[in-house]
């Protein structure tokens with residue numbers, strides 16, 4: 020489904036180049052559950068933004084399905100994001116003046132979906148994350164965990180094939196963080212490809228496939244069976 | 258993206274900072290209201306003057322000594338003309354059938370005294386037909402006699418009468434004008450300002466007396482009233498023909514019609530209205546800058562929201578659209594408020610100053626809405642493009658704001 024070949028991304032900071040990614044090769048199949056871990060500044064977020072077509076590599080190729088994304092126009096990449104990709108962020112990024120259901124409706128509004136269908140889908144998505152009762156609440160009336168669940172509902176409202184999460188538990192306590200990850204895992208079990216960036220080994224260890232980044236390069240790419248050794252390890256540390 | 262959704266989304270964003278939105282809206286409202294008020298004044302003045310001209314009668318020919326090349330207002334360049342005389346005026350009335358009445362005019366200012374009181378007056382030397390031509394009404398006495406062009410008699414305007422003979426009957430009394438003594442034979446009913454001169458401030462005397470009083474040989478003007486409007490053009494040609502013949506084959510007079518004078522006034526007053534509107538439009542420009550500032554602040558404050566919009570699939574065009582509509586909503590609402598305020602203030606002023614002609618031109622309403630909407634769109638372009646150009650990665654990296 021996803022194929023990165025020789026992808027690099029260089030920022031120019033104060034005249035000197037910063038190599039955030041230095042030639043990354045990565046293939047991810049449909050329905051996979053991948054965690055991307057590594058120390059701060061290793062290039063995890065940069066990689067996720069490239070995967071989500073929010074950013075373009077300076078060199079290399081990125082194929083999404085059959086399509087080469089690096090030669091797409093901005094409008095084509097917008098369409099790809101709109102229909103195929105959902106994002107979950109560390110800081111939720113809910114629009115504060117809109118209610119939960121209003122936030123979930125937003126991507127469908129930009130897609131031009133008729134109001135009736137849109138509202139129905141938004142309610143379904145909110146019920147899917149267990150927040151049907153809080154649909155009329157604004158973000159400041161919701162806890163962090165609830166806000167992140169609204170964000171997940173928004174990310175999947177357009178029924179994308181890929182869900183990208185950048186430190187989704189970074190702003191949450193362990194209990195609600197664990198609930199959030201569990202929620203996304205359930206969506207993965209029903210076919211959604213899931214990629215989670217985290218520096219938390221307990222979160223990252225839950226994925227069947229664990230990619231480790233260091234200084235802009237992939238240094239490890241391990242596959243484990245579902246409920247593999249890491250879940251045992253995390254159970255031990257708790 | 259549906260228009261209804263864009264409007265609702267933009268409206269929600271504006272409600273998020275009501276006070277700031279209201280101030281920007283107020284700026285546009287003041288701009289629009291001042292355009293409406295000033296153009297109402299200009300348009301009112303135009304209609305008032307047009308009305309005054311029409312009340313003079315549209316069948317008037319005005320003969321002025323001297324020749325101008327352009328069909329202007331009054332002759333500026335004269336070619337050493339022959340005198341325009343009483344005999345000329347008399348000949349016009351006699352020889353041109355279409356002309357119903359003729360009044361020669363000689364005009365000057367002089368000090369008028371009655372006993373202890375004195376004042377400056379405009380003296381008009383003329384003949385009896387002026388009464389009908391200018392549709393004057395007598396308050397008392399009679400107008401100038403038809404058969405005594407050199408008599409030392411005068412007819413007073415209403416204010417002249419009030420000031421020289423307060424609470425007295427002036428008929429039969431003597432007024433000194435310059436070094437001459439005139440017997441008052443009539444008083445004109447008050448009428449107020451009319452084109453050219455304030456008739457309440459005028460003293461009429463017989464035309465030959467007037468020429469001698471001011472030591473002139475040529476008339477100031479001849480007014481000729483034509484029987485019907487259709488004959489105006491042919492009568493004008495006939496006037497030129499008769500006077501050319503009388504002036505030794507020389508074309509040395511200008512004949513103005515009310516239409517040409519009116520058209521000239523109309524042009525001047527339209528230019529005046531446009532100038533007033535232009536001045537008021539400056540305040541609309543300032544209001545536009547206010548909107549631009551509002552939107553620039555809004556874009557800065559909503560950086561994260563814009564990043565998110567892009568991440569969930571909003572195209573740059575949609576981002577531009579959302580912010581342009583937001584700007585246009587503020588300015589159009591300001592336009593509506595300004596329109597109502599301008600028309601309301603105009604009507605209020607009309608109540609207070611009844612004589613002041615206030616009339617918002619017919620195009621004011623649609624123009625106010627169109628222009629205010631355009632102001633929002635125009636000044637919204639820069640902030641909207643800033644929003645669309647935001648890099649979503651940088652925008653989303655922000656923790657707050």
Ligand SMILES: Nc1ncnc2c1ncn2[C@@H]1O[C@H](COP(=O)(O)OP(=O)(O)O)[C@@H](O)[C@H]1O
Nearest residue numbers: 030032037039058059060061062063064065066
């Ligand atoms: N917009 C940017 N401009 C300049 N440098 C950046 C930018 N984004 C990331 N970087 C740099 O790229 C490197 C990788 O950053 P990032 O992908 O955010 O790391 P991580 O998410 O693993 O902490 C860091 O050195 C960071 O300073």
Ligand SMILES: [Mg+2]
Nearest residue numbers: 060063064065
């Ligand atoms: Mg990061």
